[in-house]
Amino acid sequence: MKNLKKESSQTGKVYLVGAGPGDPGLITLRGKYLLERAEVVVYDYLANKKLLAYVPDTADFIYAGKKGGGLHAFTQEGINQLLVDHASAGKKVVRLKGGDPFIFGRGAEEIEELVKAGIDFEVVPGVTSATAAATYAGIPITHRDYTASVAFVTGHEAPGKKESNIAWDKLATGAGTIVIYMGIKNLPIITRKLMDNGRAPDTPVAVVRWASTPIQHSVVGTLETITEVVEQADIRPPALVIVGEVVKLRKTIDWFETRPLFGKRIVVTRTRDQASELVAKLEEHGAECLEYSTIHIEPVDDYQLLDQALQAMHTYDWVLFTSLNAITYFFKRLDEHGLDSRILASSAVGAVGRATAEALLSHGIRADLIPEKFTGQDLAESLIAAEVQGKNILLPRALRAMETLPEMLGDAGAAVTVAPVYQNRPPAGRKEELRLELEQGEIDLLTFTSSSTVTNFLTMVDAANATELKNLLQNVKIATIGPITSETARSSGLRVDIQPDKYTISDMVQAIVKHYRATGP
Ligand code: SAH
Numbered sequence: 001m002k003n004l005k006k007e008s009s010q011t012g013k014v015y016l017v018g019a020g021p022g023d024p025g026l027i028t029l030r031g032k033y034l035l036e037r038a039e040v041v042v043y044d045y046l047a048n049k050k051l052l053a054y055v056p057d058t059a060d061f062i063y064a065g066k067k068g069g070g071l072h073a074f075t076q077e078g079i080n081q082l083l084v085d086h087a088s089a090g091k092k093v094v095r096l097k098g099g100d101p102f103i104f105g106r107g108a109e110e111i112e113e114l115v116k117a118g119i120d121f122e123v124v125p126g127v128t129s130a131t132a133a134a135t136y137a138g139i140p141i142t143h144r145d146y147t148a149s150v151a152f153v154t155g156h157e158a159p160g161k162k163e164s165n166i167a168w169d170k171l172a173t174g175a176g177t178i179v180i181y182m183g184i185k186n187l188p189i190i191t192r193k194l195m196d197n198g199r200a201p202d203t204p205v206a207v208v209r210w211a212s213t214p215i216q217h218s219v220v221g222t223l224e225t226i227t228e229v230v231e232q233a234d235i236r237p238p239a240l241v242i243v244g245e246v247v248k249l250r251k252t253i254d255w256f257e258t259r260p261l262f263g264k265r266i267v268v269t270r271t272r273d274q275a276s277e278l279v280a281k282l283e284e285h286g287a288e289c290l291e292y293s294t295i296h297i298e299p300v301d302d303y304q305l306l307d308q309a310l311q312a313m314h315t316y317d318w319v320l321f322t323s324l325n326a327i328t329y330f331f332k333r334l335d336e337h338g339l340d341s342r343i344l345a346s347s348a349v350g351a352v353g354r355a356t357a358e359a360l361l362s363h364g365i366r367a368d369l370i371p372e373k374f375t376g377q378d379l380a381e382s383l384i385a386a387e388v389q390g391k392n393i394l395l396p397r398a399l400r401a402m403e404t405l406p407e408m409l410g411d412a413g414a415a416v417t418v419a420p421v422y423q424n425r426p427p428a429g430r431k432e433e434l435r436l437e438l439e440q441g442e443i444d445l446l447t448f449t450s451s452s453t454v455t456n457f458l459t460m461v462d463a464a465n466a467t468e469l470k471n472l473l474q475n476v477k478i479a480t481i482g483p484i485t486s487e488t489a490r491s492s493g494l495r496v497d498i499q500p501d502k503y504t505i506s507d508m509v510q511a512i513v514k515h516y517r518a519t520g521p
Contacts, residue, residue, distance in 0.1 A: 018126015
């Protein structure tokens with residue numbers, strides 16, 4: 001590693017950043033800013049891997065995980081050396097640690113080594129897992145009526161140890177709320193110690209595993225019972241132990257694990273660009289989303305039809321947009337020709353639904369027609385009702401798509417030009433992972449937001465026959481965005497359980513929530 005030094009004359013710096021307790025939304029803005037500029041990132045077992053998405057692809061990613069009991073990827077000395085070496089080579093190094101780096105995180109030890117080596121550093125605090133676990137379990141760690149003090153304690157050190165750093169005799173009754181990190185292994189000894197030193201055996205205790213994540217699991221007992229409760233529920237590290245009267249408030253305040261989709265694992269099959277809205281909305285209700293981008297949107301190879309239409313734009317009475325991608329790729333092509341939305345000045349514009357109408361507005365176009373129900377068929381019917389006989393209609397859309405809309409308009413006497421502006425391609429990769437999740441019965445729900453997500457999903461799963469497909473999806477529910485997608489699903493042998501009355505992402509999510517509220521956890 002010594003030779004790294006010569007590679008650069010810049011001065012490096014180490015940023016010790018708290019990743020927060022688990023939910024990637026709980027990192028600080030400063031932390032995110034630094035990740036986005038990192039050249040090397042050294043991360044821990046407890047730091048959520050999703051945060052690494054902020055780091056430029058060109059950075060070095062180094063896993064320095066230390067998992068209780070398991071194999072250590074690096075020793076503490078090894079990690080210290082790693083930080084020193086990369087910073088000496090002039091790199092911006094982000095050392096990402098779970099929770100807060102200075103709370104039972106050995107952050108100070110790493111900094112001491114940097115100081116010795118004369119390396120510049122900064123420390124960014126994080127939301128520590130103790131406060132997050134309490135909050136996400138519905139427990140305020142302080143409360144005027146119950147406690148005025150709180151102690152953070154490590155349970156890693158066996159209380160029986162001769163030269164213990166923890167004064168259990170003073171702690172037992174000296175602190176109102178006691179939060180114990182790394183306390184699962186020693187839980188029987190810890191609770192015994194607290195009771196022996198005067199804490200009432202009926203003091204409420206909560207144990208919270210993987211706080212603030214979709215797999216959070218909390219249990220409640222008393223000092224006397226919690227060891228058994230934890231054993232029965234098979235709670236393993238990482239978990240926090242919260243001791244004190246405030247635990248009683250969980251009954252009233254519990255909010256995280258009670259959300260309607262909590263504990264549900266939902267497959268979102270969308271294009272990469274469009275998945276975020278659905279995922280955000282499902283997560284809001286507590287779901288864990290597994291994003292499989294089954295379709296990949298690409299420009300078409302040949303824009304001849306669209307280019308011809310653009311040259312004769314004034315001859316079109318209507319231009320219809322039936323998807324967000326059609327809008328994106330239509331305007332992209334305009335841009336490539338040095339044109340803009342003014343080309344649509346003499347045509348009326350139809351949008352299939354609210355989202356497409358909004359996307360058009362962002363290009364300065366107010367749709368003249370949005371059908372009541374958001375389907376292509378409905379769009380055709382609305383247009384036909386307004387008379388299309390002899391009208392010229394341009395339909396920029398996917399290379400392969402349902403022919404219903406152009407056929408209906410053609411039958412009603414319109415001259416329809418279909419101009420492909422984008423195409424769907426099933427991407428490679430992650431097939432096996434999806435298949436495995438299904439085989440292991442770890443998926444609760446599949447979501448389909450268009451017919452092509454159904455067909456591409458089926459391609460990814462690659463079932464040998466109908467029986468195998470049925471077996472794989474035995475306990476899996478299916479939600480679609482609307483009747484056309486449902487039809488595609490049904491004709492492929494899938495059973496549709498959830499479909500909203502209105503065909504938008506919001507309505508789809510509402511329908512899913514309603515479904516699970518009705519069927520219970
Ligand atoms: N610096 C970290 C703590 C590291 S010590 C912080 O500030 O949170 C590791 C211990 O933290 C674990 O054994 C567990 O007790 C606790 N911990 C960390 N993340 C946790 C989480 N998401 N849920 C429950 N406990 C967690």
